[in-house]
Amino acid sequence: MSTSTKPQPEQEPGGTTYTIGELAREFDITTRTIRFYEDQGLLSPTRVGSRRLYRRRDRARLKLILRGKRLGFTLAEMREAFDLYDEAHGEAQQLRYYLSVLDEKRQHLLQQRDDLEATMRELEQSYAHCQQLLEQQERERNGAQRIAS
Amino acid sequence: MSTSTKPQPEQEPGGTTYTIGELAREFDITTRTIRFYEDQGLLSPTRVGSRRLYRRRDRARLKLILRGKRLGFTLAEMREAFDLYDEAHGEAQQLRYYLSVLDEKRQHLLQQRDDLEATMRELEQSYAHCQQLLEQQERERNGAQRIAS
């Protein structure tokens, strides 16, 4: 039967593309995770037959998603942000709203930066204190050794 | 019956203390949340009868917990960190392990700082671009007005 489906021949009409497995390996996540992100409306790869095909844009979004996760954003939050970004290329109303949302995010990030710096300071303190204790112990051991000899 | 339970009279034997409700209000969380943290081994307030009594130390820990949460640490992680901190006042073995853990955390925070700065930069870019679009629209509106008049 002369099936008209020609899955392979098209040699990437424009730019680099990726399979789901490639992306999974590159970012050290499972394919399940990537499909889940699509389910939640965060990714929308094109299809070649039934297979998903990811372009540079999709890969960039995935990067953003993972970074967002490391910063504690929820998938829903990021979905909103992406949707806004995509639809904010016109009416002033939309643009103004988008600006306000960006400002919120900025506040969030500023708070987080403070948290991060405070935590970093305390961590360094603990570190230094811990080292002091160790050095003191070493000195005590040395002292004991000198006495014993 | 002369019950020997004297819940109130002891006027705070040392330093400030807090009830669970006070802390909940102060940090804008529910009492359920605070009890949950205790369940997970993150807090261990003393008791007056059956009531929980929180001291400055407990309050400080709660602050740490909430900050940790904002930075994406899990409760289990923080529990471990606290346990380590509490028990790392002796053997060199423990101290060395503690140092290594602190180093891990530091790596985490550094990664997060990079993520944060990158996100902040992109956010500012979006912000600026968005403002440009708005200003351009204003100019267009003004132009149209001048023509119409």
Place this chain on the structure above:
DNA sequence: TTTGCCGTTTACGTCCACGTCAACTATTTT
């Protein structure tokens, strides 16, 4: 005394972010 108000434990429910099969298809390798 009764009515709030704050506190307690126990237990089940929920939302999020996936993990884990299962059953199937399509291609490539042996």
Place this chain on the structure above:
DNA sequence: AAAATAGTTGACGTGGACGTAAACGGCAAA
């Protein structure tokens, strides 16, 4: 032809971080 490899869609399970009653105790003001 058989096996290995990569992909697909369900559907159910899970762990973390609480929410949400339910049922009770203790105390202070009305």
